[in-house]
Amino acid sequence: MTTLHLELSPHGYDITVGAGVLHSAAEYFKLDRKVLIVTDTGVPREYAECVLSQCREGRILTVPEGEGSKSTRGLESVLSAMCEMNMTRGDCAVAVGGGVVGDLTGFAAASYMRGIDFYNVPSTVLSQVDSSIGGKTAINFMGIKNIVGAFYQPRAVLIDTELLSTLPKRQISNGLAEAVKMSLTSDAALFEKFESLSFSEILKNIEDVIISSLKIKRGVVELDEREGGLRKILNFGHTLGHGIEAEEEMRGMYHGECVALGMIPMCAPEVAKRLVAVLDKLGLPTGYCGNLDGALAFVTHDKKCHGGKVSAIRVPEVGKFEISDMTADEFAETVKNSILCK
Numbered sequence: 001m002t003t004l005h006l007e008l009s010p011h012g013y014d015i016t017v018g019a020g021v022l023h024s025a026a027e028y029f030k031l032d033r034k035v036l037i038v039t040d041t042g043v044p045r046e047y048a049e050c051v052l053s054q055c056r057e058g059r060i061l062t063v064p065e066g067e068g069s070k071s072t073r074g075l076e077s078v079l080s081a082m083c084e085m086n087m088t089r090g091d092c093a094v095a096v097g098g099g100v101v102g103d104l105t106g107f108a109a110a111s112y113m114r115g116i117d118f119y120n121v122p123s124t125v126l127s128q129v130d131s132s133i134g135g136k137t138a139i140n141f142m143g144i145k146n147i148v149g150a151f152y153q154p155r156a157v158l159i160d161t162e163l164l165s166t167l168p169k170r171q172i173s174n175g176l177a178e179a180v181k182m183s184l185t186s187d188a189a190l191f192e193k194f195e196s197l198s199f200s201e202i203l204k205n206i207e208d209v210i211i212s213s214l215k216i217k218r219g220v221v222e223l224d225e226r227e228g229g230l231r232k233i234l235n236f237g238h239t240l241g242h243g244i245e246a247e248e249e250m251r252g253m254y255h256g257e258c259v260a261l262g263m264i265p266m267c268a269p270e271v272a273k274r275l276v277a278v279l280d281k282l283g284l285p286t287g288y289c290g291n292l293d294g295a296l297a298f299v300t301h302d303k304k305c306h307g308g309k310v311s312a313i314r315v316p317e318v319g320k321f322e323i324s325d326m327t328a329d330e331f332a333e334t335v336k337n338s339i340l341c342k
């Protein structure tokens with residue numbers, strides 16, 4: 001069992017990582033009050049029930065699996081449950097699931113009575129290495145991803161690696177893309193681990209991979225909670241990645257798969273070659289033959305594109321990054337000249 005403390009004002013919080021920790025949730029979360037546990041239809045029911053069994057007075061709300069729950073309708077269902085339970089400011093919400101459940105529950109907790117305690121139990125690799133910490137909560141609105149939300153930090157996060165045992169391989173790779181992202185900008189040793197270990201060895205060492213990723217993210221969030229500067233590096237690969245994700249929405253590409261593609265053009269050529277080898281090993285895509293112009297057009301309209309400029313994160317060598325403004329044309333040229341399109 002490993003506990004990392006994230007130090008923030010006005011309150012920091014512990015992130016506890018270990019196999020089977022969910023069974024001791026009441027040691028880490030204050031559950032002797034009203035507790036709304038939010039999960040989704042894709043998450044094994046017993047995870048939320050395990051939390052419920054440790055509550056004095058709890059209820060499980062199950063929202064439909066998928067991005068559609070990050071919506072005003074999803075928010076309404078969580079807030080309605082809070083009202084129906086007559087929850088007060090002293091009560092709390094627990095998210096048990098992936099990024100959708102975490103983002104939705106966190107935002108509902110931030111809004112209900114101007115803020116109640118929120119705990120997170122991420123159940124996917126993607127949410128365990130990235131989205132469950134750092135306090136970004138949001139729903140999508142008018143077709144724009146994460147446009148309505150709040151920075152609202154959880155009170156504690158419990159990362160039970162046993163929950164990953166029910167995940168399909170593609171979902172594991174999806175999450176590992178975010179760990180690779182963090183290693184490329186900030187931790188050469190972790191990237192070298194991705195290079196030297198086989199896929200099954202990476203899975204055997206998943207707890208170490210998660211902890212290393214969390215340490216990177218903690219270091220970034222502690223310095224720049226609200227993404228004034230440094231936190232932008234966590235968006236490495238996401239500018240083009242979000243464009244491809246929007247373009248591929250109907251064909252169902254996963255977020256991590258799109259981020260994998262988005263990172264390739266933003267690396268120096270030597271780094272890109274090493275990255276492609278790692279992505280191949282993890283079963284992530286390394287080439288894109290979809291509508292690249294469509295994806296690039298989306299980049300120009302993204303909320304992160306200010307005055308026609310995008311904040312580009314580039315990796316000149318493994319473990320290092322550069323942040324610079326690029327015009328949309330410069331960005332498109334960089335992408336088109338990269339090995340992504342060869």
Ligand code: GLY
Binds near residue numbers: 235
């Ligand atoms: N996932 C990016 C961030 O938390 O800033």
